[in-house]
Amino acid sequence: SYVLTQPPSVSVAPGKTASITCGGNNIGSKSVHWYQQKPGQAPVLVMYFDSDRPSGIPERFSGSSSRNTATLTISRVEAGDEADYYCQVWDSSSDLFGGGTKLTVL
Amino acid sequence: QITLKESGPTLVKPTQTLTLTCTFSGFSLSTGGVGVGWIRQPPGKALEWLALLYWDDDKRYSPSLKSRVTITKDTSKNQVVLTMTNMDPVDTATYYCAKRRTRFGEYHVWGQGTLVTVSS
Numbered sequence: 001s002y003v004l005t006q007p008p009s010v011s012v013a014p015g016k017t018a019s020i021t022c023g024g025n026n027i028g029s030k031s032v033h034w035y036q037q038k039p040g041q042a043p044v045l046v047m048y049f050d051s052d053r054p055s056g057i058p059e060r061f062s063g064s065s066s067r068n069t070a071t072l073t074i075s076r077v078e079a080g081d082e083a084d085y086y087c088q089v090w091d092s093s094s095d096l097f098g099g100g101t102k103l104t105v106l
Numbered sequence: 107q108i109t110l111k112e113s114g115p116t117l118v119k120p121t122q123t124l125t126l127t128c129t130f131s132g133f134s135l136s137t138g139g140v141g142v143g144w145i146r147q148p149p150g151k152a153l154e155w156l157a158l159l160y161w162d163d164d165k166r167y168s169p170s171l172k173s174r175v176t177i178t179k180d181t182s183k184n185q186v187v188l189t190m191t192n193m194d195p196v197d198t199a200t201y202y203c204a205k206r207r208t209r210f211g212e213y214h215v216w217g218q219g220t221l222v223t224v225s226s
Contacts, residue, residue, distance in 0.1 A: 001169065031210060031211070033211070033212035033213070035153075035213075037153075042202060042216040042217065042218055042219050043153065043202070043204075043213075043216055044216070045212055045213065045214050045215075048211065048212035048214070049211070049212070054214065086152065086153050088153075088155075088212070088213070090210045093166050094155065094166060094167075094168060094169060095143065095145075095155035095158060095166075096155065097145070097152060097153040097154065097155060098152070099152045100152045100153070
């Protein structure tokens, strides 16, 4: 079965750039979606179809995907970006979420 | 404005069947492309997809839970119902329903979630 691999944690200083990866076999051929989840809250969509940003999501958030890795990039990181981030794909008639990455703002 | 809200028991006993209802507004499950899915999250753990139902009554299930899960809709009531049989303490989780706007797309709006505890 298909597996999505995310690093458990990423740390970044305020004002710097954070890159959160989502690895999967030939993930570049699939559509990848990203969600942000803060403690005690429901997930929020922050990126869809690899690099489309929903309305209301800051331009600091961007996405890309190639071959075996999809990446969510957050530029000029702010304290409010501290959260768990999950990638999601559709594969073989099923949805699949990655294991999540905790973004810590130092 | 699109909203979804989960409802159901907060506590179920092992071996019992769980029935959760997702009541939504701001869209119709009769509209082409639209789907409603269920996703759960055990305390401190990752999201896990459970099931998805499309406007045309096409249903998809997690391979690992397919034998225990059923998803249905009542279009007139704007509701999607998830049933899960033979509940176990490992099924303790927050259960979310979420709206999908295209067949292979993203969950662009989520409910607030409901915590279900499985314990005797």
